[in-house]
Amino acid sequence: MKGSQKEIHKNYFIKNGSVLSVNKFSADDITKTTSIYEVIRIIQGVPLFLEEHLDRLNQSFRLLNYNFYIDPKDLEKEIYRLVEVNQCYAYNIKVIVNNLETPSPNIYLFFIASNYPHEEQYKKGVSAILYTAERENPNAKVVLKDFRSRVDEKIKSANAFEAILVNQHQQITEGSRSNIFLVKDSILYTAPAEKVLKGVTRNRIIDLSKKIGLAVVEAPITVDFLKECDGIFMTGTSPKVLPIALVDHLPYGSATNSTIVKIRSGYDDLIDDYIKKRS
Structure with missing residues (x-):
């Protein structure tokens, strides 16, 4: 299921530091192994309470006994990069980390369907x-x-x-x-x-x-x-x-x-x- 609009929105996503077109996205890649994630709301181009989300992401790795850590500063740069490349300043971003059983886990960042109460x-x-x-x-x-x-x-x-x-x-x-x-x-x-x-x-x-x-x-x-x-x-x-x-x-x-x-x-x-x- 390439570039599924059910899974991913806007024009570009990031995988392991590379900016890719959404038509190269495969939903199977984020469901075939254990995937740990965070959803971060972007308001006026700012990731809301970003520090707390990234702390919890690293905590999830520890809770599931994965010896992996993401530098919050590095991930913060990637989030702002995704915001700018899509020119999208008010939406939700999903961060997914999987393939954690291997020496080279995958890190995905992409915009998702964002529905807010009326x-x-x-x-x-x-x-x-x-x-x-x-x-x-x-x-x-x-x-x-x-x-x-x-x-x-x-x-x-x-x-x-x-x-x-x-x-x-x-x-x-x-x-x-x-x-x-x-x-x-x-x-x-x-x-x-x-x-x-x-x-x-x-x-x-x-x-x-x-x-x-x-x-x-x-x-x-x-x-x-x-x-x-x-x-x-x-x-x-x-x-x-x-x-x-x-x-x-x-x-x-x-x-x-x-x-x-x-x-x-x-x-x-x-x-x-x-x-x-x-x-």
Whole structure:
């Protein structure tokens, strides 16, 4: 599948330091072996929270026992190179590293389909479903093609925006492509770090919440807590802080919840500050 627009967008990608036309891209090359990845959002030509993404990429190598390290400065140069060669200053970039069992791993950088919530979805919230599944090594960001296909099918059939994963103990862990926070009496609840992908946005939200005086509880969350909480939201590279208005058949006033509104506003300010310092 050469130059598949499902896998890659824009005109050029980078493989092992070489700039190539997208018609030379083969999707099979990034799925036939274990592929560790990061998705980085570009805003006004600036890779958002780049340092944290690259730290997590190297951490994923260690978690999966690969003796490999990418110099963040070198990868940063390649990211800016990809931005400039495509003249694309507001989109998502995917970094994939695979072939890690060999002396010469492959490093790919390319733009991917980038879908961001509409303003109306921030104002009203989105719907989510519960989905029974858990990832084997949640702290490592690894391409899981079969899992992604199955959960996407469920999301589409329910006309939902996201699936909230539930483990064998009937505990909420994370979203299929996001982290999940629940709010009760202005206290934030989220699953323990060891049970989820430690998202860059998740970490920023926890730090921000503490700075503005909000308590954050990282502990197992039972599905029954969904009936008690005041609101729920998801976090991630593309959605940022997105209120959830419906989980299966349970409605929430998340979009107008004062705690969630405060967090959304504070996170947008963090982004603005980061971009201004690097523009």
